[in-house]
Amino acid sequence: MTPDFRRKPEWLKIKLPRGQKTIQIVGLINEKHLHTICSSGMCPNRGECWGNGTATFMIGGNICARNCRFCNVPSGKPLPIVESEIDDIVEAVKSLRLKHVVITSVD
Numbered sequence: 887m888t889p890d891f892r893r894k895p896e897w898l899k900i901k902l903p904r905g906q907k908t909i910q911i912v913g914l915i916n917e918k919h920l921h922t923i924c925s926s927g928m929c930p931n932r933g934e935c936w937g938n939g940t941a942t943f944m945i946g947g948n949i950c951a952r953n954c955r956f957c958n959v960p961s962g963k964p965l966p967i968v969e970s971e972i973d974d975i976v977e978a979v980k981s982l983r984l985k986h987v988v989i990t991s992v993d
Contacts, residue, residue, distance in 0.1 A: 908936040910982055918974040921948045923990060928958040939985035943975050950992040964992055 915922060921944040924932035935941065947965035950957075979987050 904933065905937045907939060907982070908933050911936045911941060914978050914982060918978055920971070920974055920978060921945075923959070926959045939983065940987070941979075941982075941984055942988040942990060943978075944990055944992060945971055945975070946991040948992070952993050959992065 912925075914920070915925065922932075923929065923942045923944050924935060926944060926948050929935075944959075946967060948960060949962045949964050950959045951961070951964055953961040975989065978984075
Protein backbone atom coordinates (compact mmCIF):
# COMPACT_ATOMS: atom_id res chain seq x y z
CA MET A 887 0.00 0.00 0.00
CA THR A 888 1.52 3.32 -1.08
CA PRO A 889 0.93 6.31 1.20
CA ASP A 890 -1.07 9.11 -0.37
CA PHE A 891 1.41 12.01 -0.54
CA ARG A 892 -0.13 15.24 -1.68
CA ARG A 893 1.65 18.46 -2.43
CA LYS A 894 0.91 21.43 -0.23
CA PRO A 895 -1.09 24.18 -1.91
CA GLU A 896 1.03 27.12 -3.11
CA TRP A 897 -0.66 29.54 -0.67
CA LEU A 898 0.58 27.40 2.24
CA LYS A 899 4.22 27.34 1.13
CA ILE A 900 6.65 29.98 2.31
CA LYS A 901 10.20 30.76 1.27
CA LEU A 902 12.72 30.98 4.06
CA PRO A 903 14.36 34.40 4.12
CA ARG A 904 18.13 34.26 3.85
CA GLY A 905 19.02 37.80 4.88
CA GLN A 906 22.31 38.85 6.44
CA LYS A 907 21.03 38.47 10.03
CA THR A 908 19.83 34.92 9.30
CA ILE A 909 23.17 34.00 7.78
CA GLN A 910 25.01 35.42 10.82
CA ILE A 911 22.81 33.52 13.27
CA VAL A 912 23.13 30.21 11.43
CA GLY A 913 26.91 30.65 11.21
CA LEU A 914 27.31 31.40 14.91
CA ILE A 915 24.96 28.58 15.95
CA ASN A 916 27.03 26.13 13.93
CA GLU A 917 30.36 27.56 15.10
CA LYS A 918 29.43 27.45 18.81
CA HIS A 919 27.48 24.15 18.52
CA LEU A 920 24.39 25.85 19.96
CA HIS A 921 20.82 24.65 19.56
CA THR A 922 17.69 26.60 18.80
CA ILE A 923 14.16 25.30 18.81
CA CYS A 924 13.93 27.20 15.53
CA SER A 925 16.39 24.82 13.82
CA SER A 926 15.80 21.66 15.82
CA GLY A 927 12.03 21.99 15.55
CA MET A 928 12.31 22.93 11.86
CA CYS A 929 10.15 25.99 12.42
CA PRO A 930 9.00 27.48 9.12
CA ASN A 931 9.16 30.99 10.64
CA ARG A 932 12.81 30.85 11.72
CA GLY A 933 14.12 32.97 8.88
CA GLU A 934 11.58 35.69 9.61
CA CYS A 935 12.37 35.68 13.33
CA TRP A 936 16.13 35.63 12.83
CA GLY A 937 15.85 38.38 10.24
CA ASN A 938 14.08 40.49 12.87
CA GLY A 939 16.78 39.83 15.49
CA THR A 940 14.88 37.21 17.49
CA ALA A 941 16.07 33.72 18.48
CA THR A 942 14.97 30.95 20.83
CA PHE A 943 17.95 29.04 22.19
CA MET A 944 17.62 25.56 23.68
CA ILE A 945 19.84 24.63 26.59
CA GLY A 946 20.58 21.05 27.53
CA GLY A 947 21.34 19.76 24.06
CA ASN A 948 19.23 18.75 21.14
CA ILE A 949 17.57 15.55 22.35
CA CYS A 950 14.26 15.63 24.20
CA ALA A 951 12.81 12.88 26.42
CA ARG A 952 9.37 13.52 24.93
CA ASN A 953 8.24 12.47 21.48
CA CYS A 954 5.61 15.06 20.64
CA ARG A 955 3.98 14.44 17.26
CA PHE A 956 3.97 18.14 16.34
CA CYS A 957 7.67 18.70 17.08
CA ASN A 958 10.74 17.76 15.05
CA VAL A 959 13.23 17.82 17.93
CA PRO A 960 14.94 14.41 18.08
CA SER A 961 13.74 12.26 20.98
CA GLY A 962 15.73 9.93 23.20
CA LYS A 963 17.92 10.17 26.26
CA PRO A 964 18.94 13.83 26.79
CA LEU A 965 22.63 14.69 26.61
CA PRO A 966 24.68 15.82 29.62
CA ILE A 967 24.75 19.55 30.36
CA VAL A 968 27.65 21.41 28.76
CA GLU A 969 29.07 23.86 31.30
CA SER A 970 30.06 26.49 28.73
CA GLU A 971 26.71 26.44 26.90
CA ILE A 972 25.14 29.44 28.67
CA ASP A 973 28.33 31.50 28.23
CA ASP A 974 28.30 30.67 24.52
CA ILE A 975 24.66 31.75 24.27
CA VAL A 976 25.38 35.04 26.06
CA GLU A 977 28.32 35.65 23.73
CA ALA A 978 26.15 34.85 20.69
CA VAL A 979 23.38 37.20 21.83
CA LYS A 980 25.86 40.05 22.33
CA SER A 981 27.75 39.35 19.11
CA LEU A 982 24.58 39.20 17.00
CA ARG A 983 22.96 42.14 18.79
CA LEU A 984 19.70 40.24 19.06
CA LYS A 985 16.68 42.31 20.05
CA HIS A 986 14.67 39.51 21.67
CA VAL A 987 15.90 36.18 23.04
CA VAL A 988 14.07 33.24 24.58
CA ILE A 989 15.93 30.48 26.39
CA THR A 990 14.13 27.18 26.72
CA SER A 991 15.22 23.61 27.36
CA VAL A 992 14.53 20.11 26.22
CA ASP A 993 12.47 18.03 28.62
